[in-house]
Amino acid sequence: MKASAPATRRAGEWAAGGALLLVLGYLVVLPLLILVVAAFRPHGFPFEPGVTFAHVTNAFLDPGLPRLISGTLTFAIGASALAVMLGLLLAFLLERTDMPWRGVWRAAVVLPMAMPPMLLGIAWTLLLGPRIGVFNVMLSEWTGVRGPFLNIYSLSGMIFVEGLALAPSAYLMLAAPVGNIGSAMQEAAAMSAAGPLRRWLKIDLPLLTPAIAACALVMFVAGLVVFDIPAIIGVPSKIIVLSTHIYGLAHNPPESLPRYGEIGALSFLFIGLLVGLVALYQRLGARAQRYVAITGRGWRSSPVPLRAWKYPAVAFVILYFLLTVAAPFAALLWTSLLPYQARISPDLIGLLTVSNHLAFFGNARAISATIHSLEVALLAASAVAVLAFLVAAYVNRSRGPGRRIIDLLAAAPLAIPGVMMGMALIFVYLTFDWLPVYGTIWIIVLAFAAEYLPFGSRAMNGVMSQLHPELEEAARMSGAAPSRVLRKILLPLFLPAAMAVWLWVFAHALRALSAPVMLQGRDNIVLSTLLWGYWNSGEPTIAAAIGIWLIVILTLATIGWRLASRRGGAAHV
Amino acid sequence: MTDFGMTRRSALALLSTLPVSFIGREVFAQAIASLAERAASEDPAVWYESSRPDQGDQVIAAFAKAFPKAKVRHESIPGGNGVAARVTQESMAGARTADIVTVGGGETTQLLKANLIAPQDFEAYGLDPKLVFSKRAVHTAVTVYCIVYNKTLVKKKPAGWDDLLDPQYKGEVGTWVRAAALAELSRAWGEDKVMAYYNKLLAQEPMFFNSAAPLAQSVAAGEIALGLGSYHNSLPPMKKGAPIDIVPLDPSPMSSVFSFVASKARSPATAALFISWLCSPAGNVVYEEATDRGTPLIAATKTAKFVAGLPTTEWPLDNKEPYAAIFEKMNRMVANVTVK
Amino acid sequence: MSEAALLSVERVAKRYAEGSAAAVEDMTIDVREGEFFTLLGPSGCGKSTTLRLVAGLESPDAGRIRLAQTVLFDAAKGVNVQSHKRDIAMVFQSYAIWPHMSVLENVLFPLESLGRYGRAERIALARAALDRVGLAQFEHRSSTLLSGGQQQRVALARAIVRQARLVLLDEPLSNLDTALRDQMRDELFVLQKQLGATVVYVTHDQDEAMQLSDRIALMRSGKLVDLGDPRRLYLEPRSAFGAKFLGRTHLHRAKVREVSGTGSVVQTTFGDLMIDGVRASAGIDMLLMIRPEHVEVEPQSSTRPSANSFEARIVSMRFSGRTVLYEAAIGGERLEALTTSSRMFEQGDVVRLHLPSSRCRLLPLEDA
Numbered sequence A: 001m002k003a004s005a006p007a008t009r010r011a012g013e014w015a016a017g018g019a020l021l022l023v024l025g026y027l028v029v030l031p032l033l034i035l036v037v038a039a040f041r042p043h044g045f046p047f048e049p050g051v052t053f054a055h056v057t058n059a060f061l062d063p064g065l066p067r068l069i070s071g072t073l074t075f076a077i078g079a080s081a082l083a084v085m086l087g088l089l090l091a092f093l094l095e096r097t098d099m100p101w102r103g104v105w106r107a108a109v110v111l112p113m114a115m116p117p118m119l120l121g122i123a124w125t126l127l128l129g130p131r132i133g134v135f136n137v138m139l140s141e142w143t144g145v146r147g148p149f150l151n152i153y154s155l156s157g158m159i160f161v162e163g164l165a166l167a168p169s170a171y172l173m174l175a176a177p178v179g180n181i182g183s184a185m186q187e188a189a190a191m192s193a194a195g196p197l198r199r200w201l202k203i204d205l206p207l208l209t210p211a212i213a214a215c216a217l218v219m220f221v222a223g224l225v226v227f228d229i230p231a232i233i234g235v236p237s238k239i240i241v242l243s244t245h246i247y248g249l250a251h252n253p254p255e256s257l258p259r260y261g262e263i264g265a266l267s268f269l270f271i272g273l274l275v276g277l278v279a280l281y282q283r284l285g286a287r288a289q290r291y292v293a294i295t296g297r298g299w300r301s302s303p304v305p306l307r308a309w310k311y312p313a314v315a316f317v318i319l320y321f322l323l324t325v326a327a328p329f330a331a332l333l334w335t336s337l338l339p340y341q342a343r344i345s346p347d348l349i350g351l352l353t354v355s356n357h358l359a360f361f362g363n364a365r366a367i368s369a370t371i372h373s374l375e376v377a378l379l380a381a382s383a384v385a386v387l388a389f390l391v392a393a394y395v396n397r398s399r400g401p402g403r404r405i406i407d408l409l410a411a412a413p414l415a416i417p418g419v420m421m422g423m424a425l426i427f428v429y430l431t432f433d434w435l436p437v438y439g440t441i442w443i444i445v446l447a448f449a450a451e452y453l454p455f456g457s458r459a460m461n462g463v464m465s466q467l468h469p470e471l472e473e474a475a476r477m478s479g480a481a482p483s484r485v486l487r488k489i490l491l492p493l494f495l496p497a498a499m500a501v502w503l504w505v506f507a508h509a510l511r512a513l514s515a516p517v518m519l520q521g522r523d524n525i526v527l528s529t530l531l532w533g534y535w536n537s538g539e540p541t542i543a544a545a546i547g548i549w550l551i552v553i554l555t556l557a558t559i560g561w562r563l564a565s566r567r568g569g570a571a572h573v
Numbered sequence B: 001m002t003d004f005g006m007t008r009r010s011a012l013a014l015l016s017t018l019p020v021s022f023i024g025r026e027v028f029a030q031a032i033a034s035l036a037e038r039a040a041s042e043d044p045a046v047w048y049e050s051s052r053p054d055q056g057d058q059v060i061a062a063f064a065k066a067f068p069k070a071k072v073r074h075e076s077i078p079g080g081n082g083v084a085a086r087v088t089q090e091s092m093a094g095a096r097t098a099d100i101v102t103v104g105g106g107e108t109t110q111l112l113k114a115n116l117i118a119p120q121d122f123e124a125y126g127l128d129p130k131l132v133f134s135k136r137a138v139h140t141a142v143t144v145y146c147i148v149y150n151k152t153l154v155k156k157k158p159a160g161w162d163d164l165l166d167p168q169y170k171g172e173v174g175t176w177v178r179a180a181a182l183a184e185l186s187r188a189w190g191e192d193k194v195m196a197y198y199n200k201l202l203a204q205e206p207m208f209f210n211s212a213a214p215l216a217q218s219v220a221a222g223e224i225a226l227g228l229g230s231y232h233n234s235l236p237p238m239k240k241g242a243p244i245d246i247v248p249l250d251p252s253p254m255s256s257v258f259s260f261v262a263s264k265a266r267s268p269a270t271a272a273l274f275i276s277w278l279c280s281p282a283g284n285v286v287y288e289e290a291t292d293r294g295t296p297l298i299a300a301t302k303t304a305k306f307v308a309g310l311p312t313t314e315w316p317l318d319n320k321e322p323y324a325a326i327f328e329k330m331n332r333m334v335a336n337v338t339v340k
Numbered sequence C: 001m002s003e004a005a006l007l008s009v010e011r012v013a014k015r016y017a018e019g020s021a022a023a024v025e026d027m028t029i030d031v032r033e034g035e036f037f038t039l040l041g042p043s044g045c046g047k048s049t050t051l052r053l054v055a056g057l058e059s060p061d062a063g064r065i066r067l068a069q070t071v072l073f074d075a076a077k078g079v080n081v082q083s084h085k086r087d088i089a090m091v092f093q094s095y096a097i098w099p100h101m102s103v104l105e106n107v108l109f110p111l112e113s114l115g116r117y118g119r120a121e122r123i124a125l126a127r128a129a130l131d132r133v134g135l136a137q138f139e140h141r142s143s144t145l146l147s148g149g150q151q152q153r154v155a156l157a158r159a160i161v162r163q164a165r166l167v168l169l170d171e172p173l174s175n176l177d178t179a180l181r182d183q184m185r186d187e188l189f190v191l192q193k194q195l196g197a198t199v200v201y202v203t204h205d206q207d208e209a210m211q212l213s214d215r216i217a218l219m220r221s222g223k224l225v226d227l228g229d230p231r232r233l234y235l236e237p238r239s240a241f242g243a244k245f246l247g248r249t250h251l252h253r254a255k256v257r258e259v260s261g262t263g264s265v266v267q268t269t270f271g272d273l274m275i276d277g278v279r280a281s282a283g284i285d286m287l288l289m290i291r292p293e294h295v296e297v298e299p300q301s302s303t304r305p306s307a308n309s310f311e312a313r314i315v316s317m318r319f320s321g322r323t324v325l326y327e328a329a330i331g332g333e334r335l336e337a338l339t340t341s342s343r344m345f346e347q348g349d350v351v352r353l354h355l356p357s358s359r360c361r362l363l364p365l366e367d368a
C-alpha cells in the first residue's frame, strides 16, 4: 500500500458521511425545524413575519392537555402490551413448540399485515358497533336484552383493534429471538432438572427481556403516533389522542383557520420524546445483541411438546386469524356488496350487489389512484432500501465521522406522527418551490422515505452486524478490489435482506394513510386517501369495495415479502 | 370562430332563465363570450372545493361541454376550513394556489379579511345580483340542517328539535363534530337558548362525525337512531333505498356556501367564467345533480323546492362575527367532552 | 448387558430428517458405576447425538435406554422420560452459562429446580461446588464477565452440584486454549476420581480420551466401531480406522505366510516378520500395523541380527526436544520411528530397526 491510501480512504469516508448527513438532514431535520419555527409565528406559517409565544402557551397551558396526554399514553401502552403479548405467544407457539401445522401458520402469520389498519378499524366498527355490530346483534338476539354488550367506540375498543393491528409486527420482532435462545440455554436448564414452565419463566423470559423491551418500545412509539385507528374509532366517541388532535387542529379547529402554530408547538413534545426513546432503544438493542451473541450449537433445539395443550394452542392461532383477517375481511366484503351501510344479517341478502366493485374498475379516479399508490410504494421502497443500506454500511463498516448521529437521525422518524410529518413537508415544499413536488406523488414519497427509514436501517443494521467483517476481509485478501468485494460478497449477502426491506416498505406505503391524507393534493390521490375520502364523505360501501381491492394488492405484496425475507433470514422488523 | 359561436350559444343558454330583456341578454352574452375567449389562452384554473373527486369531475365535465376551450380542474379538499387553510397557506408562501374557491360563509369572511378574494363584476356576466355579495363572493349552495332518522328504529316520526333530546335515544344520537348548525340557529334563538340546548345535546352522549355524510350512513345502518344531519348529505343513502327519512326543523339552520376568484389566481378569466356558469341556473342544477346541494336562490334547483316555505335561519355574510364567536365556543365545548 | 451397568444404551438409532443418513445407528453401550466413559470419534460421527439421546434432548427412533433401575426410553413400550426428570447432569460444549444470572445463581439453579434442601443448604452446596472448581471468590460475578476457562468451571460446578447419577460432558475442553486445556483436563480427572462420579464424556481428541477414560467407545459414521480400555484400543486396535484415529501409525500390506500357536510369519515388501498372536489363516492379505514409537532404532554396530530386525538408512530426522522422529528407508520402503532424544542419529546414518513382534499387529484390509 502506498502511504496515500489511508488518506484517500479517510477523504472518501468524510465525503460519504457528509453526503449522508446532508440527505438525512434534508429528510428529517429540516421538516422538524420548520415545525419548530412555525410554532413561533403569528398564524403558524413558518415564513410569515413576526414572532409570538401564544401558540406555545396555548398548546401547553391547554387544560385539556394532561387528559390528552394521559389518554394517548393509555392507548399506546394498552395497544403495545396487547400486541407484545399476542406476538410473544405466537412466536413461542410457532417457533418453539410442536404445534400441529406449524409450517402453515408460520407462512400465514403475517397475512394480517395485508389488512390496512384503517380497514381493520372500519371492519371492527362493523363487527363491534354497539347496535349494528354482529356480535352485539347476536348477543341481543340470544339474550333478548337490548345491547350494546361490547362497544368498539371506547378506549378499550381502540386498544383492542390497535393491538391486533400491531401484533404481526410484534411477532416478527420476537420470532427470531424466541426461536434462537432455545438450544443451549434451554437444554442446560433441562439438564438442571428444570421443567418446561420453569425453563420458560427462569431462562427464556429473562433472556428475552431485552428483545421484548425493544419490541414493546417500538410498539409503544407506534401506538403514540398512529392515526388511522384512533381516527376511525376514537373520533366518533370523542376519544382523542395526540395524532387525531393534530389532525383536528389542522382540519377541524374551533375557529375557521387551522391552528398550525399549535401543531408546531406540539412537535416539541414529540421531539423531546424522540430523543429519549431512541436513546433507550439503542441501549436495549445493544443489550439484546450481547445476549444473542452467547448462543450454542447451530441446530435448533427439538420443539417443546404441547401434548394436550395443542388444542387450545391451535384454537388460539385460529382465533388470531379470525380476529385479524377473516372476520374483518368478511365484514368489509359484506359492506362492499351493499348499496348503503347496513348491519350483517341474512335478511339483507336481497340487497347485495357488485355495483361498487364494478364502479371501482370503471372509475378513472380509482385507476389513477391505484397507479399513484403503486408508483409511490415503488419509489419509497427503493429509496428506503438504498438509503438504509448506505446508512447501515456507513455506521457499521466505516470509521468515518458522525456515525452515531447518522444512526440516530435514521431512527428519529419513528417517533414523528405521520400527520405531523405531512404538515411539515407541506411547509417545506410550499416554500421551496424550485423543487416542484408539492401536490405531487413525490411529496408523499419523501414523507414515506423518512417514515420508513427507521425500519429499513434497523433491518439492515441487524444483517450487517451478523455478517462478520472477516467475510469481506477474506475477499480482500483473496485479491478482490473493493468494488468486487461489494459486488461479489456484500451485495449477494444483502440482496435478500434488501429485498425484504423493499417489500415491507412497499406494502406499508400502499396502506399508510396518515402522511398522504395531510399531503393530499391535485395529482397525488392514492388508494388510501381515496378510500378515506369515500368513507368520510358518507360512501362507506364504496370505501369498502376499494378496501377489498387494496387488500388483494397488499396480500400479494405481503406474500412476496415473506418469501424474500425467508431467504434473507434475519431481515425481521 | 365556430368555437366562439358555440360559446355564445352556451352563454345564451346560460342566461335564458334570467328575467332580463332580450337586449340585456345579448349584452351579457357578449361579456361572457369575451371572457371565454380570454380564458381559452389561460392555464387550467384550479378549483378548491370539498366534494369528492368524482363529484367534482362530473361538474367539470358539464362545464367543459359548455365551454370546451376553458380548462378547470377540481381539487377535492376535505372540509371548507381545509380549503381556506390551503388557500391562506399557499398564498402566504407565494406558491401556486387555487383560482376558484368554494367555501362556507365563515371561511369566506376570513378570506375576505385576509384580502385573498379578487373583486369580479359577476353581475356583468349575467348573474342574479341576489347571488353576488360585494362584487366578490357568489352564492353557490346551502347546507340545510335537519333531522335524519332511521325509520325502523324510530317508530314515531320525529317532530323537531326536542326529539334529539329524547332520553330514550341517549347514546344513539349523532351530530357533526363542528357545531355549525347550532351556531346558525343562535341567530333565531339567541346565544343562551342555543347554549342550553347544546349542553343538553352533549348530555345525550352523542356520536360525533367528521361530516354529516357518514352520520347519515350511520343512521341508515342503524348504528344510531337519529341525528342532526343535513339535507344534501342524507339524500344519497335515501336514493339507494336506505330506511331513513329527513324531518325539516323549525327553524331550519342553514349555512351558505360561496364561490369566488382567489386574489392570487393565475387564470382569473377562466375562474370568473366558471363561477358565472356554476352559479347560473344551468350550472347550479348540474352542481346539485352531482353533490345534492344547490342554491335556493335559483328556482330550478331541488334545494329551492325543499327550502321553499321553510322557516330558515342563518347569519348573513356581512354579519358572521357572532356566528364565529358562538361556533368557536361550542367547538371548544365538544373538545372538552369527557373521555369515556 | 452387564448387570453392573449404571447406564445401558441398547440398539439405539436416530435419524434427524426423513431420508437423511442416520446420525446414530444400532448403538449399544453400557457404562458402569463410577466409570469415566468416553465417546470418541471424528467430528460428525454422532457422539453428541448419542449423548443428547441419553440426556433426552433428542428422542431416539428405536432402542432402549436405562439408567440404574429406571427405563428412560423404550421405543417399543413408548416410554420417554423428559430431560428434566432424568437424574442426569450435563456440561455443554458452549457452556451455556445463563447470562442473566450471576455465577452463584447459575450454580444454584439446578438445586432450586429440584426443590431439594433449604435455601441455606443450597447455598452451602453451591459454594462447595464452586470451591471444587476453584471459583469460590467469583460467586457474585456477572456471568457475562467470565473468561472461557471460568465459564467452563461454572458449567462444571453447575453439573456436579446436583449430584446426579450420571454426568454428561460434551467436548468441554474444546473451546479452551492449549495450556488451559491441559490444566482443566487434569482437574477434571482429579475431580471425577474424588467425586466418584459416573461420567460419559464426548471428545474427538484421542489424547484427552486416553488420559481420562476408563473405557472408550470409538465411533464412526454413527456406528460403534470399537469399545475397550485405552490400552487395548491403542495397542490392539481392531481396524485400520481405529489404529489411525488413536495415534500415528504405519500400515503396510502384508501376506500371512504361516500361522503357528505362538504367532505367525507375514511377508512384507521389506522382508518377513514374526508377529505375536494372530488370528488369521495363511495366504490372506492383511495390513501390518506398527506405531513409530514402537520401532526401536539401534546403531548398525550393535548388530544383533535377529528376526524383525532390518538395516535401514536415516532419510530425515525431526527433533522436538523430548523426542526425535526419524524417517528411515529399508530398500524402497519408508518407516517412521519415534525415539527419545537420549541417543541420536544423523541423516545418512545406517541403522538397524527392530520391530518388536509383540507390537506388530495385523488388521483387516480397509474396505474402501
Ligand SMILES: Nc1ncnc2c1ncn2[C@@H]1O[C@H](COP(=O)(O)OP(=O)(O)O)[C@@H](O)[C@H]1O
Pocket: A299, A300, C016, C017, C023, C041, C042, C043, C044, C045, C046, C047, C048, C049, C050
Ligand atoms: N439437530 C440436528 N438436525 C439435523 N442434523 C443433525 C442435528 N444434529 C446433528 N446432526 C447431524 O448428525 C450427524 C451427527 O452429528 P453430531 O452428533 O453432532 O456429531 P459429533 O458430535 O460427533 O460431531 C452429523 O452429520 C450432523 O450433521
Ligand SMILES: [Mg+2]
Pocket: C044, C047, C048, C049, C171
Ligand atoms: Mg459434537
